[in-house]
Amino acid sequence: MAAAPLTFSADFDSGNIQLLDASDPRQVRLAIRPDTHSDHFQWFHFKVDGLAPGQPHGFSLTNAGQSSYKNAWAGYNAVASYDQKTWFRVPSQFDGQALTFSFEPEQPQAWFAYFEPYSRERHDWLISEAVTQAGLQLLAVGKSAEGRDLQLLRKGDGSEGKKKVWLIAQQHPGEHMAEWFMEGIIERLKQRDDAELNALLAEADLYLIPHMNPDGSFHGHLRTNAKGKDLNRAWQDASAEFSPEVFFALQQMQKYGVDLFIDAHGDEEIPHVFTAACEGNPQYTPRIAQLEQRFRDLLCQQTADFQQVHGYTRDEPGQANMTLACNAVGAKFDCLSLTLEMPFKDHDDNPDAVTGWSGKRSAQLGKDVLSVIAKMARDLR
Ligand code: GEM
Ligand code: ZN
Helix, strand or coil: CCCCCCEEECCCCCCECEEEECCCCCCEEEECCCCCCCCCCCCCEEEEECCCCCCCEEEEECCHHHCCCHHHHCCCCEEEECCCCCEEEECEEECCCCEEEEECCCCCEEEEECCCCCCHHHHHHHHHHHHHCCCCEEEEEEECCCCCEEEEEEECCCCCCCEEEEEEECCCCCCCHHHHHHHHHHHHCCCCCCHHHHHHHHHEEEEEECCCCHHHHHCCCCCCCCCCCCHHHCCCCCCCCCCHHHHHHHHHHHHHCCCEEEEEEEECCCCCCEEECCCCCCCCCHHHHHHHHHHHHHHHHHCCCCCCCCCCCCCCCCCCCCCCHHHHHHHHHCCEEEEEEEECCCCCCCCCCCCCCCHHHHHHHHHHHHHHHHHHHHHCC
């Protein structure tokens, strides 16, 4: 009996694929769709029905060689799931043009993605958990370009003298590890008997924006918002029209102040967890340099899922791109300010052959970062 034809869908939250030819289940030809108003693309997420369990199936992302970070496909393995809850890596190969991956499915349907997706439904649950279970206040709600909520949450009462620690996530919508990181932070804030956390909260309030770019994520974008703007290049000219998400965040930072800023991202190329900082800022000082180094040293001591050997090339003095959140906020508030990068591949210093880097590891990193902030809170000013 002829096998049922394969059917593909991506018309769902963060879906992205274009079907080119599925006539041969062992050589299905696909393409990744660019962001709506931008040439950027790399994020993919789609569902396949009609798989023949136990039979070989092969998929090819035929335009991978034209993606935003084409060199990032080397050493990369796609993620797959049968239930959208448990994700595993599928051996993948890149030949300079197409990324191909094959497997023998256990079930007739499966999902594939560039990284373990963080859905809008789970985001809504996380916000509810934050307010009802973790004691966070919904301090303000901004609106994305298409009118989706941008929640600013606060743990703490905002009283005079408390340090203001800000963490934001997923300016780049395809970097789903960022909201997994925020979930770990909120999960830990549910703890009542966590002495280290209680000491932190006696010293500082936490200001969280768990998702900065809901429109981009919903549309399956890699890099831009619904207006085609790279939000991490909008921190000098944020506007209500083109970058309302950054405009809202800056407005709230101005209102409450910032003593520590962490901007959670994902990196396509570098198979390590790392930070980038403000060494290129004109206002850079030895105080900030010392705080940056202490953060990195403490996080290395806290977890094997961090390192400080690999990362972006350091900016030359005075040569920072001030349109980036990390640099703009660090300069504006003269505070410790970091971009935290998690890999789409794996953290090669502590690899996991089944999952590579994952949502769970991102969440644990969030918990570990809170331990580091607890150790530094008194010294931020
Ligand atoms: C990066 S941040 C780039 C920082 N570069 C240097 N040299 N400090 C971006 O926005 O391009 C963050 C990301 O996209 O993950
Ligand atoms: Zn990013």
